[in-house]
Amino acid sequence: MVVTTNERKIFVIDFDSTVTQVEGLDELAAIALKGQADGAEVVKKIKALTDAGMSGEISFSEALKSRIELLKANKSHIEILIDFLKTKISDSFLRNKSFLKEYNADIYIVSSGFKEFILPITQSLGLKDENVYANTFTFDKEGNITGVDQSNVLAQTGGKIKLMESLKFEGHVSVIGDGYTDFEIKKAGFADRFYAFTENVERPKVVAEADFAIKSLDEFLFYNQLPRGQSYPKSLIKVLLLENVHQAAVEAFESQGFDVEFHKGAMDEDELIEKIKDVSIIGIRSKTNLTKKVLENADKLMAIGAFCIGTNQIDLKTATQKGIAVFNAPYSNTRSVVELAIGEMIMLIRKIFPKSEAMHKGIWDKSAINSFEVRGKKLGMIGYGHIGTQLSVIGEALGMEIYFYDIVDKMPIGNAKKCKTMQEVFETADVVSLHIDGRKENTNLIGAKEFAQMKDGVIFMNLARGPVVNIPDLVAAIKSGKIEGAGIDVFPEEPKTNSDPFVSELMGLSNVILSPHIGGSTEEAQQGIGTYVPERLLEYINNGSTTGSVNCPEVQLPLLQDSHRILHIHRNVPGIMAKLNNIFAKHHINITGQYLKTNETVGYVIVDIQKAYSREFVQEIKAIEETIKFRMLF
Numbered sequence: 001m002v003v004t005t006n007e008r009k010i011f012v013i014d015f016d017s018t019v020t021q022v023e024g025l026d027e028l029a030a031i032a033l034k035g036q037a038d039g040a041e042v043v044k045k046i047k048a049l050t051d052a053g054m055s056g057e058i059s060f061s062e063a064l065k066s067r068i069e070l071l072k073a074n075k076s077h078i079e080i081l082i083d084f085l086k087t088k089i090s091d092s093f094l095r096n097k098s099f100l101k102e103y104n105a106d107i108y109i110v111s112s113g114f115k116e117f118i119l120p121i122t123q124s125l126g127l128k129d130e131n132v133y134a135n136t137f138t139f140d141k142e143g144n145i146t147g148v149d150q151s152n153v154l155a156q157t158g159g160k161i162k163l164m165e166s167l168k169f170e171g172h173v174s175v176i177g178d179g180y181t182d183f184e185i186k187k188a189g190f191a192d193r194f195y196a197f198t199e200n201v202e203r204p205k206v207v208a209e210a211d212f213a214i215k216s217l218d219e220f221l222f223y224n225q226l227p228r229g230q231s232y233p234k235s236l237i238k239v240l241l242l243e244n245v246h247q248a249a250v251e252a253f254e255s256q257g258f259d260v261e262f263h264k265g266a267m268d269e270d271e272l273i274e275k276i277k278d279v280s281i282i283g284i285r286s287k288t289n290l291t292k293k294v295l296e297n298a299d300k301l302m303a304i305g306a307f308c309i310g311t312n313q314i315d316l317k318t319a320t321q322k323g324i325a326v327f328n329a330p331y332s333n334t335r336s337v338v339e340l341a342i343g344e345m346i347m348l349i350r351k352i353f354p355k356s357e358a359m360h361k362g363i364w365d366k367s368a369i370n371s372f373e374v375r376g377k378k379l380g381m382i383g384y385g386h387i388g389t390q391l392s393v394i395g396e397a398l399g400m401e402i403y404f405y406d407i408v409d410k411m412p413i414g415n416a417k418k419c420k421t422m423q424e425v426f427e428t429a430d431v432v433s434l435h436i437d438g439r440k441e442n443t444n445l446i447g448a449k450e451f452a453q454m455k456d457g458v459i460f461m462n463l464a465r466g467p468v469v470n471i472p473d474l475v476a477a478i479k480s481g482k483i484e485g486a487g488i489d490v491f492p493e494e495p496k497t498n499s500d501p502f503v504s505e506l507m508g509l510s511n512v513i514l515s516p517h518i519g520g521s522t523e524e525a526q527q528g529i530g531t532y533v534p535e536r537l538l539e540y541i542n543n544g545s546t547t548g549s550v551n552c553p554e555v556q557l558p559l560l561q562d563s564h565r566i567l568h569i570h571r572n573v574p575g576i577m578a579k580l581n582n583i584f585a586k587h588h589i590n591i592t593g594q595y596l597k598t599n600e601t602v603g604y605v606i607v608d609i610q611k612a613y614s615r616e617f618v619q620e621i622k623a624i625e626e627t628i629k630f631r632m633l634f
């Protein structure tokens with residue numbers, strides 16, 4: 001794919017939908033016709049003509065003439081258009097301003113658009129006015145657009161070809177554009193390569209004719225080995241976002257030019273095995289299981305973002321062995337879970353749900369029997385991590401006594417009392433709430449034996465993970481009256497999407513609140529997670545930092561400055577540093593910074609080096625036997 005040539009490289013670039021995200025003339029129509037009764041209709045007609053002209057369905061001059069006739073614009077509208085276009089410059093052009101400026105002697109804008117709005121934009125990108133070839137409007141005395149300067153070849157059908165013929169370029173000519181007329185330059189023999197530019201619009205007829213379809217200017221610069229803002233084009237990096245993660249995440253990746261695919265639901269193992277092959281970054285929530293089998297097929301995968309707290313759905317061992325960094329959002333939804341737990345606890349102890357159900361059936365049952373305050377009651381928690389401690393604080397503020405058990409020694413917050421065993425919590429608490437993680441050892445942690453240890457009439461809540469509770473045993477305890485009320489948010493089997501049915505033995509039981517795993521599903525939490533996790537992933541991809549990774553050695557790296565950065569993940573065995581250093585010494589590599597962190601399974605070495613080095617040097621590093629993953633940033 002890499003293009004090499006010793007000739008002078010000449011770049012011919014289209015303007016509308018290439019340099020900018022939009023078609024200037026369409027936008028001018030929208031501005032000029034705004035507020036007019038049939039305005040929307042006319043804009044639609046103009047857009048249809050633009051498309052027909054661009055894809056080669058009708059002749060260009062015909063499309064242009066009809067569009068200008070429909071357009072009732074004047075100079076003041078053009079001023080508004082220019083301000084608008086300045087906000088619509090294609091992301092990859094903005095990212096590569098230094099290339100555009102440095103190579104401006106060899107960059108030509110060839111457009112059927114109009115200089116009146118093109119020049120202010122190309123000037124802002126550092127391009128030369130004399131290299132911009134485009135149409136110009138004609139105006140009447142009042143400044144209304146009356147037509148197009150017909151003496152300009154670009155106003156004619158085949159105008160770009162005629163222009164290119166007259167320019168007589170000598171060298172290797174690359175044409176970049178989204179339209180059929182751009183391809184025609186190559187077809188007529190005036191260019192060596194045609195690149196269909198699809199960052200803003202993808203026209204199948206044009207893509208079919210192209211030497212290469214490129215999703216960004218970064219891709220063009222990468223294939224042509226030219227100076228660029230991204231060492232490896234982000235548009236070639238596939239990001240798969242599942243389970244309806246917040247749109248903030250989609251925007252975070254799209255604004256940097258990544259190739260993002262978004263799905264509302266989860267995917268099952270077979271779907272994932274197929275899909276994951278091309279994916280470099282995957283974002284999931286609690287329902288997507290990244291099993292050993294899935295990860296074994298994930299050869300391109302660099303990072304996993306769990307857009308939630310739990311990471312039990314990911315085979316962390318395999319991920320680590322494959323050098324895949326896993327990140328989560330350890331506290332963005334903590335408060336949401338706690339608020340739901342508090343709300344459910346009060347609803348359950350007051351028996352509000354059965355009373356509400358009765359009311360809906362016309363039954364008025366005003367009574368205080370079996371209805372209690374939470375104040376003065378004993379709240380017992382299994383698991384005293386982020387959620388447990390937060391619940392501890394709020395429970396105590398409500399006047400409750402707090403008891404907890406955790407397998408790790410934890411500092412009690414406020415007046416909370418640490419218990420030595422789960423049994424101690426069960427024997428003491430009026431309300432038992434689970435806040436443990438979903439590690440394998442916790443499967444069926446709570447069953448008949450544990451329920452038997454609880455006080456009669458206990459309130460029981462599980463907002464942690466479904467498999468930790470034995471459901472038939474829970475149902476039996478509820479039916480026997482041992483458990484007076486239950487709040488269950490998580491289940492051993494949960495539907496993959498909102499369209500799949502929910503089935504459980506817990507359905508239809510009185511004073512049992514069932515909720516569809518929404519402990520962390522608040523706008524605030526999802527927004528927070530949608531920002532937090534992409535930040536961690538992007539820091540890793542763009543800079544190599546592994547801050548907050550749940551499985552990779554954590555390294556916080558300085559921003560890369562005037563160096564190239566080697567990122568090397570290897571099996572953690574003795575002697576790797578010696579091997580690396582030998583290669584550095586052999587190739588006389590000047591090191592400007594070096595960082596190393598290891599865990600039980602892998603080592604992560606980051607070396608910043610001066611820019612001059614050979615291809616062999618890179619190959620030798622990659623070839624070290626223990627190498628798991630190798631990346632280079634600059």
Ligand SMILES: NC(=O)C1=CN([C@@H]2O[C@H](COP(=O)(O)OP(=O)(O)OC[C@H]3O[C@@H](n4cnc5c(N)ncnc54)[C@H](O)[C@@H]3O)[C@@H](O)[C@H]2O)C=CC1
Nearest residue numbers: 309310383384385386387406407408436437463464519520
């Ligand atoms: N319903 C929902 O939507 C949500 C559910 N969760 C679940 O809540 C869990 C807890 O979240 P955080 O408090 O943030 O996690 P955390 O990691 O801060 O705390 C978990 C605590 O449980 C303890 N633990 C684990 N197994 C235990 C056991 N068998 N006995 C006693 N203690 C045990 C750990 O030592 C740790 O202190 C998450 O792992 C997740 O599964 C989290 C967020 C939302």
Ligand SMILES: O=C(O)C(=O)COP(=O)(O)O
Nearest residue numbers: 285286307308309310520
């Ligand atoms: O944060 C967690 O661990 C949760 O359980 C929340 O999961 P979700 O993002 O709602 O699928």
